[in-house]
Amino acid sequence: RRGEAVQGGGAGPACGCKGIRRCLLCQGPAPKQGNFTYCPAAGLAVGNECSEFAGWAFPFPGVFLLEEFINPDEESQMVQLMDQDDWKLSQSGRRKQDYGPKVNFKKKKLKVDGFIGLPSFSQEIVQRMKAHSALENFFPVEQCNLDYLPERGSAIDPHFDDWWLWGERLVSLNLLSKTVLSMSCDSEDSLQLFATLSQGTCENLDSWDIDHSSPPRLIPYKEVTVDILLPRRSLIVLYGDARYKWKHAIYRKHIEHRRICVTFRELSAEFTLGGKQEKLGKELLEIALTFQGKPV
Numbered sequence: 001r002r003g004e005a006v007q008g009g010g011a012g013p014a015c016g017c018k019g020i021r022r023c024l025l026c027q028g029p030a031p032k033q034g035n036f037t038y039c040p041a042a043g044l045a046v047g048n049e050c051s052e053f054a055g056w057a058f059p060f061p062g063v064f065l066l067e068e069f070i071n072p073d074e075e076s077q078m079v080q081l082m083d084q085d086d087w088k089l090s091q092s093g094r095r096k097q098d099y100g101p102k103v104n105f106k107k108k109k110l111k112v113d114g115f116i117g118l119p120s121f122s123q124e125i126v127q128r129m130k131a132h133s134a135l136e137n138f139f140p141v142e143q144c145n146l147d148y149l150p151e152r153g154s155a156i157d158p159h160f161d162d163w164w165l166w167g168e169r170l171v172s173l174n175l176l177s178k179t180v181l182s183m184s185c186d187s188e189d190s191l192q193l194f195a196t197l198s199q200g201t202c203e204n205l206d207s208w209d210i211d212h213s214s215p216p217r218l219i220p221y222k223e224v225t226v227d228i229l230l231p232r233r234s235l236i237v238l239y240g241d242a243r244y245k246w247k248h249a250i251y252r253k254h255i256e257h258r259r260i261c262v263t264f265r266e267l268s269a270e271f272t273l274g275g276k277q278e279k280l281g282k283e284l285l286e287i288a289l290t291f292q293g294k295p296v
Contacts, residue, residue: 062242
């Protein structure tokens with residue numbers, strides 16, 4: 001696997017799941033119900049009305065969400081070009097297309113052979129990203145297309161993406177249907193909640209604000225799950241705490257129609273200027289940005 005560490009185990013002939021990964025054919029445990037929803041305008045995780053945390057919120061940094069990053073015609077063209085290439089069976093009921101080096105994350109080894117760059121249809125998308133401050137100097141070295149379908153039970157359990165090879169910013173483009181990115185944290189530390197001044201809805205979350213005059217409330221991080229609503233054709237960037245402290249997941253209950261996730265990853269500090277493997281990183285980046293690639 002390219003984006004996450006493989007956790008061992010075998011795979012049956014009917015699915016591509018390994019370790020703790022599960023699809024409908026090898027059903028896993030039911031996911032937690034999200035009890036907070038992320039508000040992009042305020043940068044807050046807001047307690048859901050049906051949860052015990054209604055009326056409470058906390059700052060949730062490390063998320064940049066941009067709606068309608070591409071238009072419907074661009075979306076249709078991208079998906080059409082993807083479907084001209086083969087999709088490989090992946091874990092958790094998904095299919096994938098990889099454009100990047102072959103990586104063994106457990107042994108921390110990679111091979112450049114066979115990698116000839118990112119696909120041509122991503123060149124304009126990558127260039128457009130750099131117009132936003134959250135993606136300044138973002139140079140992707142890997143692209144992974146993941147195909148989700150409800151009839152396959154497509155999903156991905158809570159996980160961290162690798163941070164030996166991949167850098168701080170994880171960038172994903174959400175195509176064909178809306179979904180929810182579910183965030184959770186296993187920390188035993190306490191999280192500080194703040195009372196909210198006003199009530200809102202999922203459709204009008206910008207009305208929320210924190211009431212700093214009320215005493216805060218402490219709860220364990222592990223009791224909190226945050227839903228980030230991803231509209232169709234939206235772009236999301238995870239960095240900082242949202243990248244390294246909070247795990248992310250896509251639960252099958254949030255896959256209502258076909259969904260394609262296009263994830264771009266940059267190199268970690270070890271492979272950039274001044275890093276131990278700067279030379280290898282430069283070679284990978286030069287290959288990636290030729291935009292002449294096919295799935296590997």
